[in-house]
Amino acid sequence: MNKSSRKILGKTLNQLSDWRKSFGKWEEDSALFVSDEKAEQVFSRLVQRLKCNFPFHHPIYAGQMLKPPHPLTWAAYAMAMSINPNNHALDGGPPSSEMEKESIAQLAHFFGYGKEFLGHLTASGTIANLEALWVARESQPKKKIAYSENAHYTHERMCSVLRVEGVKIPVLENGGFNLHEINPEEIGTIVVTLGTTGLGEVEPLDQILPWAKEHDIRIHIDAAYGGFFRTLQDSDLIDGTSWKLIEHADSIVIDPHKHGLQPYGCGCVIFKDPAVGKFYKHDSPYTYFTSEDLHLGEISLECSRAGAAAVALWATLEMFPLKETEGFGPILAKCRNAALKMHGLIGTSQKLKTYKKPELDILGYFPSEAKTTSEISAKSKKVFDAGMKDQTFYLSLYRVPAETFTRLHPEYEADTEDVIILRSVFMKPDQEEFVEELLKRIESHI
Template identity: 30%
Template structure:
């Protein structure tokens, strides 16, 4: 078994505890010695023989006890949401830096971590295939998406005096409609999907013909079922209709590491075809042709939450949202990233955690590619086995590592009402709210329009249709004897109604 699966993670049962403990001890010893180097002639301000009061540790114990109420996000039995252990390097890097708490808004607030952020962004530009460009870290994908649309909107208005329309699929993240509201973009449209949960390009072109479009958003991994839009096809439309193509690769962007060898070169499809579909492979290659990209290290990048990123191919876009203030940016001829970001204060510790993780886990087939590839193979294997071995039916053939499924009622004709009754019962059984559940899943809810595209023969007698949803962002499920995947299938079979 590959060491990459184990060496940089704490493990479902804290198997790697000694490594983390050793690293934390090293950090504390180094940090304490580092502090004492500065002005060693200064006397301590603390009383002699100072000890923390007992109440400090009593409160800490109460705090830790309260944390035990959290769901077991670390367990292979939990695959309800996009939650996994951050890499040890992310935890260690964050801890080492948060003790001084630098702010990457201005260079003087975090010179070392600002440089680390620049290097992380350079990593991401190369991962996505951008030969040049600019970007920065931010709190998450929604913020990155907002900033990208803000820059595009203002650029478009300067040229055409009013904003054009923005288009995205009806499977896109819910925040896109909210962003359009915040930025006062009156004309936006949700494009219907095809049977693969991807944007229907014929319907996209129909809308493109009607009025000028400033931005189209394509997904590299939708939140609901991990669908990857046909980027190559959308690029053909971009060449015809001249819009800005933004990729929301918040979830699936790091999947591109599967394609890259040690020199950053794209592997042939026959080398990765056992993991990726051909059209997904092509869309990942085509990411390099996008105009801007949102990508989240805090998802498949294995860093802690609070680490998103936005990338621009055209560096001039950052100047559109330039801001400054009289009380900051005093270090000249140095990168002051905050001048070009929507956020003010920006944590240097997050950049440090991501930087160290990128140094520990290569952004190619031997690093992230192996870890993420195992997650994709988990979803693929379950989709291939589930109907025969458990009686449940696949809703999607996974593009990435998210797989949705349902039980079809035996009573005919099948209807949304009957399906919802059965599958909501399953959801309650496998919900995080059920303390006796052996596995924890989530649900995927579709409106009537989506049901018409995906399950056209189902009687549409309800407002929504519910399916079960599994997010295999953790790479443990095919391990063990029997594997967790084997145990899941047996559990599903036993719960068949």
């Protein structure tokens, strides 16, 4: 947290302290007392333990999908947590519930939905996708749910939880879905991922949409990772085709705790047709009494949820609009440019080769001085370990079927079922200027 956000947080916490005192004096119960000495000892140990984390905040970390929350977002979250509102029933947090509704409306508008929609925040993208698939099951209870072989494992797992048969769709060499392999009469909902968590691939909604409409199949968009890239749909940085069709989907999931600058956990699910709210209908003998307005718990599978997540998201959207030239757009553009820049630099490298051109901000690449898939895997693991050992860079690894790999790179012999390559996720705008240095560090270990 920088000086500015510390100052703002301190000032606003003092203002909230004055608000607390306005209800009258009281003494905090002695059972809650902790001496300064003990607190200092515990927090000193805590600092040392937290230092064992990887440097997620620094551009040398290009490993997993871990994007630091904006300092002001963190401040808004901490400020709200000093009250600890619960966005279930309105009496658990009236202001934070209203902020959640306003934030959902902004996201729904961002995705092209009209005035009528239904949605809320969740603890994670997993829970958001669970709700979307649950509504899919309730909408067409005798039908299956289909998703591509590149979809997040969440979908297969949640189908198991919901006792719905899931159908895995093969992906063609050009990235299209092999729809001839499935029987449309059996499918009730198809999941389309706009930004896979493996390599950030954007699945072809333009191919799937007319097929789904022809067969009366619902479409669920999993944009948990890639959703905020819609800010760039009209730019020349990404192919905006699928992003411009997203408004035709029946439901959308996005994770603000990925590219939305939010702390964990903050997922979101939005339904185009508010009538799906009938599936949530339930009664509670001790909630929903304080207001005739909509209580978020009435349209959510979760009960208690952190109101602080809504407060932080609301504050962020006020500071960073969902626009191409202002707010989120310039941030996402730098992340995208970092991946493109790294792709271009590796193109002239004597030691590395890219697996394929990135579609968003995730890049796969591998040591090129090898002859077989087993050699590539061994060299990739060696580089991965070396960076973490000397703490000069942090990458991740990605497993690809050898058959798929050699289809793109036939010059290598497949002597294993899978091949492990290096993977970088460029989620921080700072990395646009750092990738040249990052590449030098990686190459020095090959």
